[in-house]
Amino acid sequence: MKIGIIGSGISVVGFVKNLKGNHDVQIFDKAFKLGGRLTMHRIDQFKLNLGAQYINPQSDEFKEVILDAGCYPLNGSVIDAQSKEVVDASNFFIHEDGMDTIVKKYLKDFDVHQNRKVTGIDSDKGKLTFEDGDSEFFDLIISSVPNQQLEKLCDFNVSNENIYSKCIALGASIKDKNLFKFNCYKNFSKTISWLALSSSYCNQSPLTLTAHLTPESSKKLFDHSNDQIEKIAIDDIVKTMNIKNNETIEPLKIFKWRYALCQRNNQGDGFIKLNKLIAIGDWTLGPRVESAYESGKKAAMALNI
Numbered sequence: 001m002k003i004g005i006i007g008s009g010i011s012v013v014g015f016v017k018n019l020k021g022n023h024d025v026q027i028f029d030k031a032f033k034l035g036g037r038l039t040m041h042r043i044d045q046f047k048l049n050l051g052a053q054y055i056n057p058q059s060d061e062f063k064e065v066i067l068d069a070g071c072y073p074l075n076g077s078v079i080d081a082q083s084k085e086v087v088d089a090s091n092f093f094i095h096e097d098g099m100d101t102i103v104k105k106y107l108k109d110f111d112v113h114q115n116r117k118v119t120g121i122d123s124d125k126g127k128l129t130f131e132d133g134d135s136e137f138f139d140l141i142i143s144s145v146p147n148q149q150l151e152k153l154c155d156f157n158v159s160n161e162n163i164y165s166k167c168i169a170l171g172a173s174i175k176d177k178n179l180f181k182f183n184c185y186k187n188f189s190k191t192i193s194w195l196a197l198s199s200s201y202c203n204q205s206p207l208t209l210t211a212h213l214t215p216e217s218s219k220k221l222f223d224h225s226n227d228q229i230e231k232i233a234i235d236d237i238v239k240t241m242n243i244k245n246n247e248t249i250e251p252l253k254i255f256k257w258r259y260a261l262c263q264r265n266n267q268g269d270g271f272i273k274l275n276k277l278i279a280i281g282d283w284t285l286g287p288r289v290e291s292a293y294e295s296g297k298k299a300a301m302a303l304n305i
């Protein structure tokens with residue numbers, strides 16, 4: 001079969017890793033990098049993990065997939081800043097070079113076209129149209145893009161629910177590593193839901209932090225300028241941690257995830273078929289890396305029969 005895949009996130013890994021038989025598979029991603037929401041950003045010598053923070057595998061099979069790709073347990077401790085309780089992070093896994101390393105490992109033998117945006121899908125004919133106007137026909141199309149984006153590409157409608165919440169992520173460098181007692185803070189403040197130091201996944205590169213704004217703050221501030229968001233987030237960190245000199249935290253990047261976390265959490269089929277199109281992705285099962293992988297796997301298993 002000639003298969004055209006849209007996206008290069010972990011759900012696509014679940015699909016290609018479990019698909020049997022010899023197929024002509026081509027993968028297209030609009031981004032310059034592989035990994036989707038697992039992508040690590042690098043600025044000079046700094047590493048910024050602005051998307052998924054850790055993987056908490058529930059199945060032995062998925063645990064093996066991530067361990068084989070070089071993941072290992074999160075360094076240090078996680079505190080719930082609201083309840084003041086230490087979170088059991090014994091099953092939290094990370095990768096020092098970013099969790100997109102998992103995707104790079106499993107997609108390395110495939111024909112991946114980066115910076116190749118799909119702008120239209122004809123699910124009856126199996127046709128993909130690209131940003132430059134080119135088009136190509138396939139026996140099967142796999143889409144791993146969030147459903148709200150998919151609805152813009154073709155006649156696809158799951159429901160009117162607004163499944164995804166937004167998330168604004170701040171990446172910053174820190175001069176003084178002693179400012180934070182813990183490596184990761186859950187429920188950090190009313191504005192920030194998660195704050196993590198890069199020492200939780202890598203001790204080699206210079207220290208950075210990632211702060212995820214809460215879904216409510218992210219929605220409210222989404223159209224604000226990056227400068228305004230940086231100021232609000234850093235002021236919040238400085239105030240919450242009682243830091244005397246706010247110059248110790250230097251903003252490096254704001255990343256706005258329009259489709260961050262899907263609110264759906266169900267035990268559906270993991271994929272939806274519409275003629276020659278199969279839609280996969282975390283939104284079919286739940287807002288986690290493993291659910292996205294499972295979605296792709298379920299679609300492949302259905303084709304293997």
Ligand SMILES: Cc1cc2nc3c(=O)[nH]c(=O)nc-3n(C[C@H](O)[C@H](O)[C@H](O)COP(=O)(O)OP(=O)(O)OC[C@H]3O[C@@H](n4cnc5c(N)ncnc54)[C@H](O)[C@@H]3O)c2cc1C
Nearest residue numbers: 007009010011030036037052053054118281282288289292
């Ligand atoms: C801020 C944040 C924090 C998170 N934290 C965690 C966590 O700690 N633990 C956890 O388990 N999960 C976490 N998640 C969720 C997890 O990252 C996702 O569930 C998972 O990565 C989704 O994988 P996917 O393959 O379904 O989608 P994606 O990774 O989003 O892949 C979709 C791909 O499609 C591409 N694409 C989109 N449109 C087009 C187009 N028109 N043409 C071509 N390509 C296109 C995109 O570039 C992308 O590469 C987090 C997510 C975010 C955003």
